[in-house]
Amino acid sequence: xxxxxxxxxxxxxxxxxxxxxxxxxxxxxxxxxxxxxxxxxxxxxxxxxxxxxxxxxxxxxxxxxxxxxxxxxxxxxxxxxxxxxxxxxxxxxxxxxx
Amino acid sequence: xxxxxxxxxxxxxxxxxxxxxxxxxxxxxxxxxxxxxxxxxxxxxxxxxxxxxxxxxxxxxxxxxxxxxxxxxxxxxxxxxxxxxxxxxxxxxxxxxxxxxxxxxxxxxxxxxxxxxxxxxxxxxxxxxxxxxxxxxxxxxxxxxxxxxxxxxxxxxxxxxxxxxxxxxxxxxxxxxxxxxxxxxxxxxxxxx
Numbered sequence: 001x002x003x004x005x006x007x008x009x010x011x012x013x014x015x016x017x018x019x020x021x022x023x024x025x026x027x028x029x030x031x032x033x034x035x036x037x038x039x040x041x042x043x044x045x046x047x048x049x050x051x052x053x054x055x056x057x058x059x060x061x062x063x064x065x066x067x068x069x070x071x072x073x074x075x076x077x078x079x080x081x082x083x084x085x086x087x088x089x090x091x092x093x094x095x096x097x098x
Numbered sequence: 099x100x101x102x103x104x105x106x107x108x109x110x111x112x113x114x115x116x117x118x119x120x121x122x123x124x125x126x127x128x129x130x131x132x133x134x135x136x137x138x139x140x141x142x143x144x145x146x147x148x149x150x151x152x153x154x155x156x157x158x159x160x161x162x163x164x165x166x167x168x169x170x171x172x173x174x175x176x177x178x179x180x181x182x183x184x185x186x187x188x189x190x191x192x193x194x195x196x197x198x199x200x201x202x203x204x205x206x207x208x209x210x211x212x213x214x215x216x217x218x219x220x221x222x223x224x225x226x227x228x229x230x231x232x233x234x235x236x237x238x239x240x241x242x243x244x245x246x247x248x249x250x251x252x253x254x255x256x257x258x259x260x261x262x263x264x265x266x267x268x269x270x271x272x273x274x275x276x277x278x279x280x281x282x283x284x285x286x287x288x289x290x291x
Contacts, residue, residue: 001233008181009165009247014233016250062250064165064180 002077004058007084008066021057023047024069025089051075055089058082119215119275125283128290129223132282134275135216135267139188141195142208146182149203156197157186168246168259177246177259185246185257185269187216214257215275219282220265223289228258228266230285238263252281 003012029035059067071080118137125132154160159171168177173190186194198207225236231252246259257269270278
């Protein structure tokens, strides 16, 4: 079982308590009605789906019930770090040598 | 408890009798004992940081700010569930909802006394019994006495509170209580083996 660090509970908790909530840092337009169909399609349907590092929203559903963001490697399924919702994308990832 | 309440309001005859789920059910296995606890007053409390002091004063128990902790005082226990969410239990039949009603600071208090059923799991094999369906580390280092957390047991969500080194209080939704008690009964037999 994966252990995921919840930034609100400040400890690693079993994955069964969590739910994935899709890709993170997708900004909703302030003027959604004025968006062109193409822009709306990009916002609504198109996700990066990378091989490697992905920024995701997760929810500690059966714990503190908070949404937070996680950086995960889609190849190894390893969680690189987690941070609170609303915080900016981390500029530097721990352990990153690139 | 029902008798005491009836005496106080002798003039008003209740039209319906409340029947707590699984009332009084117990199970004993080697090293672990399960018991459905008597009804208690409960509220679900949500409040921003600025209201915590006023609410703590009104409730008579300091709302914990640290994750996975609880504070107990005079039959009342406040369990940290989230950064702005607490479960307040009262086993002295004093409704915490009434205390919160006097507080003018922003908060949301919802009475959930009869939504939950509490099951006590006690004995040296208590942690092993709960771990049959709960993936959290229940060693005394990771989950000390007084630790509290919302988590899962088998397929349902529970709130777990460690009341002593070998005693837990499992709070689950009333409609799930049958499942939880049966699950724990099976687990108790396994833990004993």
